[in-house]
Amino acid sequence: xxxxxxxxxxxxxxxxxxxxxxxxxxxxxxxxxxxxxxxxxxxxxxxxxxxxxxxxxxxxxxxxxxxxxxxxxxxxxxxxxxxxxxxxxxxxxxxxxxxxxxxxxxxxxxxxxxxxxxxxxxxxxxxxxxxxxxxxxxxxxxxxxxxxxxxxxxxxxxxxxxxxxxxxxxxxxxxxxxxxxxxxxxxxxxxxxxxxxxxxxxxxxxxxxxxxxxxxxxxxxxxxxxxxxxxxxxxxxxxxxxxxxxxxxxxxxxxxxxxxxxxxxxxxxxxxxxxxxxxxxxxxxxxxxxxxxxxxxxxxxxxxxxxxxxxxxxxxxxxxxxx
Amino acid sequence: xxxxxxxxxxxxxxxxxxxxxxxxxxxxxxxxxxxxxxxxxxxxxxxxxxxxxxxxxxxxxxxxxxxxxxxxxxxxxxxxxxxxxxxxxxxxxxxxxxxxxxxxxxxxxxxxxxxxxxxxxxxxxxxxxxxxxxxxxxxxxxxxxxxxxxxxxxxxxxxxxxxxxxxxxxxxxxxxxxxxxxxxxxxxxxxxxxxxxxxxxxxxxxxxxxxxxxxxxxxxxxxxxxxxxxxxxxxxxxxxxxxxxxxxxxxxxxxxxxxxxxxxxxxxxxxxxxxxxxxxxxxxxxx
Numbered sequence: 201x202x203x204x205x206x207x208x209x210x211x212x213x214x215x216x217x218x219x220x221x222x223x224x225x226x227x228x229x230x231x232x233x234x235x236x237x238x239x240x241x242x243x244x245x246x247x248x249x250x251x252x253x254x255x256x257x258x259x260x261x262x263x264x265x266x267x268x269x270x271x272x273x274x275x276x277x278x279x280x281x282x283x284x285x286x287x288x289x290x291x292x293x294x295x296x297x298x299x300x301x302x303x304x305x306x307x308x309x310x311x312x313x314x315x316x317x318x319x320x321x322x323x324x325x326x327x328x329x330x331x332x333x334x335x336x337x338x339x340x341x342x343x344x345x346x347x348x349x350x351x352x353x354x355x356x357x358x359x360x361x362x363x364x365x366x367x368x369x370x371x372x373x374x375x376x377x378x379x380x381x382x383x384x385x386x387x388x389x390x391x392x393x394x395x396x397x398x399x400x401x402x403x404x405x406x407x408x409x410x411x412x413x414x415x416x417x418x419x420x421x422x423x424x425x426x427x428x429x430x431x432x433x434x435x436x437x438x439x440x441x442x443x444x445x446x447x448x449x450x451x452x453x454x455x456x457x458x459x460x461x462x463x464x465x466x467x468x469x470x471x472x473x474x475x476x477x478x479x480x481x482x483x484x485x486x487x488x489x490x491x492x493x494x495x496x497x498x499x500x501x502x503x504x505x506x507x508x509x510x511x512x513x514x515x516x517x518x519x520x521x522x523x
Numbered sequence: 524x525x526x527x528x529x530x531x532x533x534x535x536x537x538x539x540x541x542x543x544x545x546x547x548x549x550x551x552x553x554x555x556x557x558x559x560x561x562x563x564x565x566x567x568x569x570x571x572x573x574x575x576x577x578x579x580x581x582x583x584x585x586x587x588x589x590x591x592x593x594x595x596x597x598x599x600x601x602x603x604x605x606x607x608x609x610x611x612x613x614x615x616x617x618x619x620x621x622x623x624x625x626x627x628x629x630x631x632x633x634x635x636x637x638x639x640x641x642x643x644x645x646x647x648x649x650x651x652x653x654x655x656x657x658x659x660x661x662x663x664x665x666x667x668x669x670x671x672x673x674x675x676x677x678x679x680x681x682x683x684x685x686x687x688x689x690x691x692x693x694x695x696x697x698x699x700x701x702x703x704x705x706x707x708x709x710x711x712x713x714x715x716x717x718x719x720x721x722x723x724x725x726x727x728x729x730x731x732x733x734x735x736x737x738x739x740x741x742x743x744x745x746x747x748x749x750x751x752x753x754x755x756x757x758x759x760x761x762x763x764x765x766x767x768x769x770x771x772x773x774x775x776x777x778x779x780x781x782x783x784x785x786x787x788x789x790x791x792x793x794x795x796x797x798x799x800x801x802x803x804x805x806x807x808x809x810x
Binding site: 317318320321322323326343346347348349350351362385401402403404405406408409411412444446505514 | 569661
């Protein structure tokens, strides 16, 4: 990569840090949400056969999303495939999101993921039916584990982290996460989904470096670097119990959307019956990267009360149950 | 074996080589160590392979390790691939010796002395035995099946040209770790056989790689049967190539392959290796 291109990337990374709590102006309708508050939209969708394009469009518009002329990276949660459960963001949600962002005028929409365990990413995409059900998937898809990378200064106590150029170049990253419990972090939602932005070709399969830094700290650091984000959490059917791989399907019937990722994840936790104040990475991110207090989140669409459904929690997390 | 299958892939590799002598993971992308090392092995004995080795030698760091790419200044598991490549090329010079020494000096941090001491108290449940030693993807992280398998191949190939008991000891401990983390069905997950006490599934590619690393071991019948079953269940192209290599190295017959190559340089290289050059990864008989 040329020096000028590298400087451009570092500039982007630096700018994203300076943006701080204000987030990405293009993605957050600050004029519509009072200062110090964030909006999160909950949209009901009982099944994957519903008109998800309309649902996501409804949510994106409620959040005031403007992506005209932007380069958008859709980042699904595509991890492993097990036909007996629901590990990954459902393909119909990814396909609908692609359609929505094209409709909203994005200049470019690509799909990228770097699974943490399996080396053959396209094979997982095949098993999860991404290749069959998303037109021209192979030409839209970037394996973020094996993309070219650039160094970004500062990651927890590490001097730098290498990140994929496709993610660093994007004007907006859409975290297309799955609503799941997580056996280390408590819950995996839009912020944890960014582990898939870390390149395996530098850090391996799994990306054990992130566990050495600390899972919670790494989640927060990645969300800090990639501030220009929008979240769409697939909670139509989530995962409860021993997530994120070996849990059981749990129907919640919702899509949760917003530009403030901690606010989106805190809302998801409340829907799942988990106290977000008990989730360490949300505590760390609160008031630093976004808001998590219920009183400071302007709920649009459905209320939490109307869609709450308690997810089963494994023993170490049972005390996280929301009263 | 597989004339068209192999030749079409060799052609793809030749056309995808970058001007610096390396290969990216995909054509037109920056050169990386991993696809470059695999392509160099796949094309062993050709000028393209020679150019690749010339490039890789410039990526060795002062501590003897290799970095994963020109612009990434991190010691990396790919050191094992470079040591293997040096052995295949019979280049037992300074880069080889430094590389072997680096591999001998590194292990997964789960086997650190304090962790072994903690484990010996029996107070904390462990999903794997920290007395054994494998290799990590990068320093100061835990060991995993894939880098351990590649390090074992490298050290076993290096053993005839590198004296000392330490190398043999690391091979024994590496074998022990791979056996320790074997899943209930005889295959291997990418890491341990269990997490939080719950069994984990085995995967075809890591099962094949563990069998590659365990060449010379006996009592692998169940694992080989699992690998055969995995091959019959239509695994991914990468898994299929690794399973063909592993089963061939364990003396099993494997089916012919058909189909056009993909644009994935790493998979294409390993597919070529699975046709004939898998013998370059042979490490010999019993320990």
